Amino acid sequence: MSQLEIILGIKYIYYPLLTAVGVAVNVAAIVVLSRGKCALSKCITRYLVAMAAADLLVIIVDVLLNKILASHFPLSFLHNPIVCSLRRTLLRSATDNSVWSTVLFTFDRFVAICCPVLKVHYCTEKTATLVLWTVGVLGCLNNIPWYFTFESEYTIDGASWGCQTKSSFYTSPAWSAFAWFDVILTPCVPFFLILLLNAITVRHILIASRVRKGLRGGGAGADENDPEMESRRKSIILLLSISGTFILLWMLHVLLFLYSRITNDHESTGNEDPLFIAQQTGAMLLLLSCCTNTFIYVATQAKFREELKNGTQYLFKICLPVTVLRL
Template sequence: MSTADLLVLIFYVVLYRILLPRFYHVFYFYTFGCRLISILIAAVIDCSVWLTVSFSFDRFIIICFQQFRRTYCSLKCATLIIAVIYLLTYCRNLPYYFAILTHHVHNNIQFGCKTNPNIDTSPEWLHTILTPLVPYVCVVLLNLLTIRQVLVASQIRRGFRGSGGEAGDPEMQSRRRALMLLFAASANFIILWITTVGLFLFSRMTYTYFYRDFNDPFAIVNEISRMLRVLNCSTSTCMDALTQARFREELRKAMKYCANMINQFVTVANG
């Protein structure tokens, strides 16, 4: 999930929002570059959203269905689910690749890009329903079911333990930590995506789909919703870094690896 969020920051924020407007002819010089960027920008956000759903579902299975914990919560199963999410997401955004045509060909090399009028990518309403309307409902529903199960289990366990309460109960403390992480990630997603969901519902109820300029309130809210979507990815990565020791350890390893590679490159260059 953190990797998907980082990809959103790299491709959507750095590449699409910062570099592309300033170096348009560099990135869109080759047709293949146009097509690749179109798919990546659309797919990375979808991956981030659906991996948030998978994270909520994972916590739901662990807490509510203990009998499936060993079968479902394994490295092999997690790898398979992540791979399927990435595969389906990129397949769903594949029409963006064919929606771009070559502007001209020189020496059998395709240059430039233009929109293909004969290919229609997924309609905007369908795209919004799949991301984030359906994930939004799934996350809320899974969290409510998880909360209900935790409250019932805590009440039963407290009754068995008597006056001892939860002070010396490692199981309840472990559940509380897992629940706090789940709620933090889910609440972050729900709050920061609520503008996008509300804007979609408002546009459908009032038949407002276009705006004249950026002074229009609809345009302002639309840009705010985009900003909040990106902020969701940033805060999710920060939460993982602050709350998960294994994530911090892997991040340190990655930074050390990059530092060693740079050091070796500098050594070879100077030698």
């Protein structure tokens, strides 16, 4: 069996499964978090809901529309050049919002833990809403130029179909500058900001923990009996879990882009080319990042687990009688 056949077999199973799981977990996260019963502040909840909504949009646009429907229905309206360019542009906007909502959440936790004076004014539901909407709109506007980087891919009976990147995109200095600006903006700057903010936040917590231990006697159970440090510990676990998973799953995609720009090698030479395999793997890992946050909430947040369990039991009680009646 060739490498292409193996990759196609994996993608044939992976993307439908990713769609089903991604839609389910992100919808569940939005519903559970929106109820406001997870012992999280309204500010944190706003960021987590925004992250789940952005991830859901990526799953729908990229995986469902691009990877599944567009691949299986080559002559559908999805391959109209205008629609094709629109969905690819929408995909980039959704991806940017998904990435930057993670950055905004990281910055909010940095302010809440390290900047007590600024926290009073910044870490509020109103500010979170304003920041998320501002960054979301700017992200959409920033990606409008991508619509003009595509041209029709082939012609059938005089009609244009599909869309592909214009050859001038790789040779034009203007487009090259735009591409560099885009990848620096997302995800290079987010990578740097997340790593920097997390490092400062963790350092601040470790220093504060040692100081409070000294003031409280430094006993073995000092942190367990300190509500403030326990709250910070839970906050940092959630923060590092979300941002760390994001960095790991995006790493290969970023390295491949840098490799293609440095070597000017934009396309793989064939299906057996290691670059082709790396590109396919990077795309699958990147999209997997849109499904992980809900599992992180389940693993780290007891209240979230409880609310999710209650919601699942409620749905089961409703659906089971209906199923029995139909049978």
